[in-house]
Amino acid sequence: MVRLSLRVAASAMLQKRERMKLRRRRATQRTENRVAPQIRIGRAMQGSITWVAPEIPLDILIEILTRLPAKSVLRFKCVSKFWSSLLSSRYFCNRFLSVPSQPRLYMSLLDLYHNSKSLLLSSAPSTCPSSSSSLVFDQDLTIRKMGGFFLRVLRGFICSTVDLKPHIYNPTTRQLVILPAIQGYDILAAEDRYDILYFMGHDPVNDQFKLLCTITSMSNNDMQKIKSERWVLVVEAGGSWKRVAKESPPHLPNPFELNMNGFLYYLAWTHMYTCVLVSFDMRSEEFNMMVQVPRKAGDEMVPRVKKMVIQVDYGGKVAVFDYTYILKSGTVDLWVLQDGRKEEWSRKTMVLQPSQLHLLNGNHRLIPKGTTLKDKVVLVPPNLVAPFYFLCYDL
Incomplete structure (x- = not known):
């Protein structure tokens, strides 16, 4: 009887130890399941101890992603809903554009008689030091039936004019948006010779892309009688043209612009022999300066x-x-x-x-x-x- 009691007690102790081991094993599994969705660097086994790396901080993750090629970043949008939301946010896009990268050269070959033969070429960044004096064009980014005499390149977007309508192209996503033409401007083609130019700018305060359109007419080549209108469109869903700066002096702009710190600069002519530097505030949509x-x-x-x-x-x-x-x-x-x-x-x-x-x-x-x-x-x-x-x- 005594031996049987000892055997029963020993068996009960063994069962208790097994239950404690099972509880510890289940607790470890629950901990691993809670850590599993996190971003891990690695995993190491040391005997029966499992080590899990801590989650990568969000700011470091963004710094890593901003240094990757644009095509890789777009592929990572399918990792999860969080990654898709992060990579599509304005904050990440602005941070991605602010990181210095090797510039890409775009060349527009325009056929004045056959627009379908026009080409937009892009040079691939060279990784070979010995080929720094030559250009190699990326065939994957060659775009047919697209071209413009004046290309506006700003923060990853390209703006060109075809048939008096502005076209905005994103070379990363291959998306092309054709914006509507201005309706209701006072300068009529039947009365005067007129020029239409589109300038692209960025408002850093409101984080908005805007187009400035200038319509100018001259009665003759000596610029004795000149008229001009200015219109602005915010590039967003539902954006429409509105006329601005009605009281500013009339002038004929040069077709090249400069974007600096939320201001758009271009040279213009107020007289046949008078050239001025014009400054346009993209936020207030006002002309601030006309310096000869x-x-x-x-x-x-x-x-x-x-x-x-x-x-x-x-x-x-x-x-x-x-x-x-x-x-x-x-x-x-x-x-x-x-x-x-x-x-x-x-x-x-x-x-x-x-x-x-x-x-x-x-x-x-x-x-x-x-x-x-x-x-x-x-x-x-x-x-x-x-x-x-x-x-x-x-x-």
């Missing part, structure tokens, strides 16, 4: 059709790149605006290298392109007839 562009002593009065100028970003300041005499003497004047209210300018004269002057032979005119490249101005001939050259001037 100077000329150095000894320069003759050059009419609009022969004056070759463009505004550029020069170390965070707005500057005017005057290349009127580059074909004649190989010189360029850079006018830096020091104070817009006092109309104070400083000038630097740059000289083209003598060994490069032969590149200009046969070119009766050069037009600026690539104004979004930092500290660089690209000059190209308007018609690509072999042999032709592009000039990239590093300021």
Whole structure:
């Protein structure tokens, strides 16, 4: 009887130990199940101890994702609903655009007679140091039947004009949006010759993309009688055109713009011989500045059709790149605006290298392109007839 009692007691103790082990095992499994949905770096086994890495903080996760290619980021939207919401948010998109990356060069080849033959080409960033002097175009991003004489590139979007309508294209998602034309403007094509230009800008306070449209008409080439209207459209669902700055002086804009700190700058003509720098506030939708562009002593009065100028970003300041005499003497004047209210300018004269002057032979005119490249101005001939050259001037 005593032995049987001892055996029963020993069996009860073993069963109690097994139940305790089972409880501990179930508790460990519940803990792992709670940790499983979290983002893990790795997992290591040391005997019977399981180590689970802590969750990656959200700010570090965003920093990692912003350094990936755009195509990879788009693929990660299918990981979960949280990732899809995060990668589609405005905060992440703005952070992704603010991270420096290797610039991509876009080239629009426009067929004036057959628009269906127009092409939009894109150069693939080169990873080989020895190929830095050449360009390789990415066939996957070649877009047929799309082109424009003036391409506006801003924060990952491309704006062009086809048949007087603005087209906005996202090269990452391959999405093309055709915005409506303006209805009800006062300048009629039957009465005057008129020009329509679309400029794309960004309001950093409200995080909105906007289009500024200028409609200008002239009674004759001497610009004695000039009319102009300005319209603004917010690029969002349900956006519509509204007329702004009705009281601002009439002017004929140059077709190239500069975006800096929520302001849009462009050069314009108020008279045949008067060129001004115009500033437009994308948030208030008002014109803040019209400063006359100077000329150095000894320069003759050059009419609009022969004056070759463009505004550029020069170390965070707005500057005017005057290349009127580059074909004649190989010189360029850079006018830096020091104070817009006092109309104070400083000038630097740059000289083209003598060994490069032969590149200009046969070119009766050069037009600026690539104004979004930092500290660089690209000059190209308007018609690509072999042999032709592009000039990239590093300021």
